Amino acid sequence: xxxVDELAPHLAFLRRYAxxxxxxxxxxxxxxxxxxxxxxxxxxxxxxxLPSRVALYKLxxxxxxxxxxxxxxxxxxxxxxxxxxxxxxxxLSPKSRQALLLTSMEGFSESEAATILAxxxxxxxxxxxxxxNEIDAVLKTGVFIIEDExxxxxxxxxxxxxxxxxxxxTARTRTEALDRAPSASxxxxxxxxxxxxxxxxxxxxxxIMKVHTCPVIFITAFPERLLTGERPEPxxxxxxxxxxxxxxxxxxxxxxxx
Numbered sequence: 001x002x003x004v005d006e007l008a009p010h011l012a013f014l015r016r017y018a019x020x021x022x023x024x025x026x027x028x029x030x031x032x033x034x035x036x037x038x039x040x041x042x043x044x045x046x047x048x049x050l051p052s053r054v055a056l057y058k059l060x061x062x063x064x065x066x067x068x069x070x071x072x073x074x075x076x077x078x079x080x081x082x083x084x085x086x087x088x089x090x091x092l093s094p095k096s097r098q099a100l101l102l103t104s105m106e107g108f109s110e111s112e113a114a115t116i117l118a119x120x121x122x123x124x125x126x127x128x129x130x131x132x133n134e135i136d137a138v139l140k141t142g143v144f145i146i147e148d149e150x151x152x153x154x155x156x157x158x159x160x161x162x163x164x165x166x167x168x169x170t171a172r173t174r175t176e177a178l179d180r181a182p183s184a185s186x187x188x189x190x191x192x193x194x195x196x197x198x199x200x201x202x203x204x205x206x207x208i209m210k211v212h213t214c215p216v217i218f219i220t221a222f223p224e225r226l227l228t229g230e231r232p233e234p235x236x237x238x239x240x241x242x243x244x245x246x247x248x249x250x251x252x253x254x255x256x257x258x
Contacts, residue, residue: 006052007039012223014056017106019235020250021098023257035060050115057102058116095119096134097253099127104249105238131252139255141187142168146177146204147219148196152240156190159247174199174207182212188254190247193220215254217247 011032018028038045039059046055095117102113103124110124117124143160145167147153157167169184171177173195181189189208191201205216221240236254238246 007036007046007056010053010056011036013106014060016223016237017057017101018060020101020105020253023235023253025235031060031064035063038063054108054112054115057106057108061098061116061118093127093130096127096131097256099124100131100249101253103128104243104245105253107243107246132248139252140164140166141255142166142184143188143190143251144168144177144181144184144186145170146172146181146189146191146195146201148172148192148194152192155244156247159244160190160251162244163248163251165251171204172196174201174204177201177204178207181208185212187214188251189214189216190251191216191218193218193222215257217250217254 014035015029015032018032019025020028022028022031035056039056045059045062046052047058048055050058098117099113099119102108102116103110108116110121110128113119114121114124119127143165145153145156145160147156147170153170153172157170160167165188168186169180171180174197177191189205191205193201195201195204201218205218209216215236217236217238219238219240219242223237223239235257236250238250
């Protein structure tokens with residue numbers, strides 16, 4: 001198997017990570033392409049001593065850093081914007097957000113994340129704690145959940161409430177979602193892809209967005225069906241079965257970029 005074949009299974013998830021990190025499909029994809037071009041041009045760009053997935057993400061971060069593509073840091077903040085949620089989160093270091101996404105959304109261990117970010121394990125642990133505390137503290141909102149399985153819906157509701165957010169409504173079908181979500185005025189929507197009556201969570205969200213706009217996190221057992229690069233893709237996508245930490249990380253990032 002060639003090293004390109006080894007990387008292929010990880011590309012969809014790297015693209016998901018890049019989009020969550022940048023808040024933009026086009027920007028995220030551009031940096032993933034740059035990393036792949038670097039790997040193709042020079043095989044040594046990928047650390048052969050590391051598992052292929054870790055090596056790929058490490059290369060992505062090397063390309064990210066060399067292109068000066070940094071998220072807002074404290075030095076970039078306009079102090080005139082005050083102490084609102086947006087201003088406070090923009091004072092959070094980019095590496096804190098990266099560490100949180102790598103460990104919570106992408107499922108890397110702290111050791112692996114440390115390798116990717118060129119940091120120590122203790123530094124990664126501190127960065128994750130910093131990011132969670134800051135995000136959880138300032139971005140309280142109402143969340144609407146579109147999920148047809150009662151147990152999963154209840155699980156999502158518990159996760160949402162554990163972060164201090166309010167569940168402002170739930171729905172099991174596209175019709176219920178359109179009837180209930182706009183009047184609830186949620187600040188965030190969590191939406192399953194396949195709903196109870198075989199309707200689509202994506203279609204439900206499209207209906208809602210015509211009358212009410214807010215960030216959306218999609219949940220699916222088959223993320224590769226949406227991460228094809230052939231059409232606009234969800235910026236925030238969680239794979240079933242999910243870990244609560246992955247949901248928490250996605251909620252934090254979605255609200256940050258809202």
